[in-house]
Amino acid sequence: MVVMDLREASILTDEKNLQQLEAVCRNRFGRSPEADECYLYILDKCQEDDFRRLRLFSGKSSLKTYLYTLFNNLAADFMRSRYGRRRLPKLVSDLGAWAEAVYKLVCWQKYSYEDAWEIVSLKDLYDKPFNHFLDDIEELNRVPCPEHLSFVSTDYEDYQEPADSRSRSNPLEALLRRLDLERRLQAARIIKNHTAALPPEDQLLIRLVYGDNHSIGAAGRLLGFYPVRAQRRMKKLLVGIREALLAEGIREW
Amino acid sequence: MKKLKKILEPKGSSKAHPSEDMLARFIDGKLGIKDRSEVIEHLAVCSVCYEVVQHSLGDIDEERRRTRRVLFRVSPNRRIFALAASLVFFLLVSSGLWYKIGYLDQKRIDIVAEIAIDDEMRELFLEDQSLVWQGEKAERFAELLVKRGVKAATDVDMVRLAGIYDPYRAKSLTKNMETVKITIENGMAFVEIVQDN
Numbered sequence: 001m002v003v004m005d006l007r008e009a010s011i012l013t014d015e016k017n018l019q020q021l022e023a024v025c026r027n028r029f030g031r032s033p034e035a036d037e038c039y040l041y042i043l044d045k046c047q048e049d050d051f052r053r054l055r056l057f058s059g060k061s062s063l064k065t066y067l068y069t070l071f072n073n074l075a076a077d078f079m080r081s082r083y084g085r086r087r088l089p090k091l092v093s094d095l096g097a098w099a100e101a102v103y104k105l106v107c108w109q110k111y112s113y114e115d116a117w118e119i120v121s122l123k124d125l126y127d128k129p130f131n132h133f134l135d136d137i138e139e140l141n142r143v144p145c146p147e148h149l150s151f152v153s154t155d156y157e158d159y160q161e162p163a164d165s166r167s168r169s170n171p172l173e174a175l176l177r178r179l180d181l182e183r184r185l186q187a188a189r190i191i192k193n194h195t196a197a198l199p200p201e202d203q204l205l206i207r208l209v210y211g212d213n214h215s216i217g218a219a220g221r222l223l224g225f226y227p228v229r230a231q232r233r234m235k236k237l238l239v240g241i242r243e244a245l246l247a248e249g250i251r252e253w
Numbered sequence: 254m255k256k257l258k259k260i261l262e263p264k265g266s267s268k269a270h271p272s273e274d275m276l277a278r279f280i281d282g283k284l285g286i287k288d289r290s291e292v293i294e295h296l297a298v299c300s301v302c303y304e305v306v307q308h309s310l311g312d313i314d315e316e317r318r319r320t321r322r323v324l325f326r327v328s329p330n331r332r333i334f335a336l337a338a339s340l341v342f343f344l345l346v347s348s349g350l351w352y353k354i355g356y357l358d359q360k361r362i363d364i365v366a367e368i369a370i371d372d373e374m375r376e377l378f379l380e381d382q383s384l385v386w387q388g389e390k391a392e393r394f395a396e397l398l399v400k401r402g403v404k405a406a407t408d409v410d411m412v413r414l415a416g417i418y419d420p421y422r423a424k425s426l427t428k429n430m431e432t433v434k435i436t437i438e439n440g441m442a443f444v445e446i447v448q449d450n
Binding site for chain 1: 255256257258259260261262263264272273274276277278279280281282283289290293294296297301303304305306307308309310311312313314315316372375376379380419420421
């Protein structure tokens, strides 16, 4: 037991591993104090129960990948424990589930009202046009929308997350930007439903590449594809999305 | 981008999550087919595990890029030394070659060819976004050209692209209109990618 403790303890004192942990927290929280809290939280959790989480490493993946997975999982735990128990203003809850969703999106996650309308419409929480939505959210304007960091969710842009260095062309993003509000909602719904109907592998590819801006190569590697095969697969998926959009009259590709 | 992510996020929830060890093995490609399918099916419905995987993938990718930058970073003193050494080497070689009449002329070949882009070539273009290829990558490209009948490419040791290959550019479904125009001059291949609709 002592030997095992020493080995696991040495993982947490190794500078490279600590740099990994710091990178995970900085990527999530930027230079804010939450990054330091996240760092300490994860270190504590790793030490719990005689380094139980580190002892669960089977050695079948690289230690680096295991630590990234562990640290990211614990970072998500940290965020949930930190922000998961926030209460919504009563006025918001009284308006219904759609208002709660809009409040969270606009006040906690800093989406615009337009984006919030699209997202709640796509989730079938709200079914009226945008101009009705602006009337309906008049009430929400009376509720303070807190700017204090302690009220802010994990998507808060003020964490000054480093600019995404993986800038790549995203045809879906480009298409949505070209459309007006109503057609954008229509297109978003088509893309969402089309993606949800695909096999799980293809859903994962689309989410990683178009939702999270990973390279096709990196996403393909995750699924065991060589770059050319991943490229071909993405092209086919894009053609499928394009056809689904064309079938509904969205031609601004 | 974050709105599109929201639109595409996994829908549903699952109580039985794969362990961190299993997710790490998935990321490293160390799972068997059955286990990998199960993880992929789970990621399609579980946003929690999906976020762990996609964040980890991003962190690993960023570390890889950071390491590459450090390897290629050169201190100012070393740069000056390298520049001076290059200059001396250049003077030595060129003064030697000066007396080899016709050597440079022998290497000078002007040739223009246009060939279709196939999967092998496309893979090379998609490896990275650099516009200048040297060393091993230039050799591979030269080999490809020679295989496709551009014999003069045997002398190519540097490749310069006029632009980046765009895999998303709309293409005709009935015709393969993607070609490369290649000019070879003094051991350098100038490549213009032609992607017609």
